[in-house]
Amino acid sequence: MASRKKRGKKQLDFRNVQLADALQTQDMAAVAFALRHGPTVVPLMRPGARDDPRDSGEVWTYRDPESGEIALLLFSDAVHKPEMLPSSVGLHSAAWLRAFLGAHGDEITTVFFDIAGPHPMQAAPADLIAALDA
Template sequence: MPKKKPEFRSQVLAEALEQQDMAAVAFALRNDRMVVPLVKPGQRDKPTDAGEVWTYKQPETGRLALLIFSDAANKPAALPPFVGLQDGAWLHTFLRTHGQDIETVFFDIAGPHPMQATPDEILRVLAL
């Protein structure tokens, strides 16, 4: 039987963002998946290497912003076309490794229900 293609969305995260509820976002991050933009396409059945995740470099500060999406359809077309699916364990590891360079984490930055948090806030909710 052929493998089912992954669905590049998280209904749980989308609903949490719609509610603008950080506790619900934390639950979604810990228990479901999220869509992240990639610099290049990932290999099927291989976790995304942290170096392949696309981050936005803020011109005024040089600091990075990590963009996370509840649905690949919410990713602005101006970003690289590639996406990967990740879970809370990956996000925790990514932020522990690269968090000192990341100023903010944006969720669904272009809508429909954007939210923003610091890496420390995300690490705190993932540690519970």
């Protein structure tokens, strides 16, 4: 039996095709453009409250057990998120990412995009902020 979509409910697409294409070229300017014009998939420790648009959830970050360095992992598509990460994801805008990096950029040492592939990329928070501000 074929599954049916509920009428009236829009299915969220947890991906940014432009970001996936930009990661393929490894071009920071293209990545920044894609981030400014589409959502970013962010793993969440705790999803946001559905009835409170101000609650975007609690972002999951990776802390290296040996060095203590913190990395922010972002994804172009929820299917690229490794299964070992929290199961919840959020879709966040460029404005959210800019504000998050502005608030936590001193603690975060690196930002990884699609860390498990197919086209992983790494950037320093300051470089990403500069690219988003350009």
